[in-house]
Amino acid sequence: MNKQEQVIMAFRDLINKMAWLNKFKMEDRLKGYKSSEVHCIEYIGRNVDSNVTKLAESLYMTRGAISKMTKKLIEKGLIESYQKPDNKKEIYFRLTEKGKEIYKIHEELHKEFRERDKAVFEQVTEEQFDSMLSFVEKYSRHLDAEIKKQGVDIKSE
Structure with missing residues (x-):
């Protein structure tokens, strides 16, 4: 195996280990929510005036898939849509109070994971x-x- 293959395999292995380690806590604390939904909530929580196009670009999904997901998130009461007075064409999303709770749990979990891995990064x-x-x-x-x-x-x- 050459160095290029070693690097790619090491990245893949690293990501898989992180996903495996994080999975159980994520699933336990965020029961009932798909990973893609949580990442959509995360993006909306971090970015003002999130719309379908921006979400699709960030999450590497089609606009159609994002439209379906945002519809579900609205139905679940996690996000709400709005329009700006000067632009009635574009639809934007923001978190509801319930959505902010999910966002906060997700952020706390990531903080916990960063703390767990801090010893490596300090070196x-x-x-x-x-x-x-x-x-x-x-x-x-x-x-x-x-x-x-x-x-x-x-x-x-």
Whole structure:
């Protein structure tokens, strides 16, 4: 196995371990909510004037899938839609009080996970962080270009 394959396998293994470790607490504290719903709530909680297009771009989902999900989240009382007085065409979303509770639980869980993993990150130097971030950004840009070559623009699908 060459270095490139080792890196990709290591990333995959790392993500799978994180998902496995986090899964049980997430499922226990966020019973009844799908991961995609929680991530949609997270995006809306962090971004003012969230709309279908912005959500689709961020979550790498189609606008159709986001429309279905936001409809369900509205039915569950977690988000509400609104329009701006100067733009009656665009529909935006914000969290309800119930949605804010889910957002808060999710944030607390992530804080707990960061605390669990803090010992590793405390050993990483600024140079190492910069190097890792540079690599991840470069790889991400490459994947964006490859996706575009497929004739798929995830950002506007």
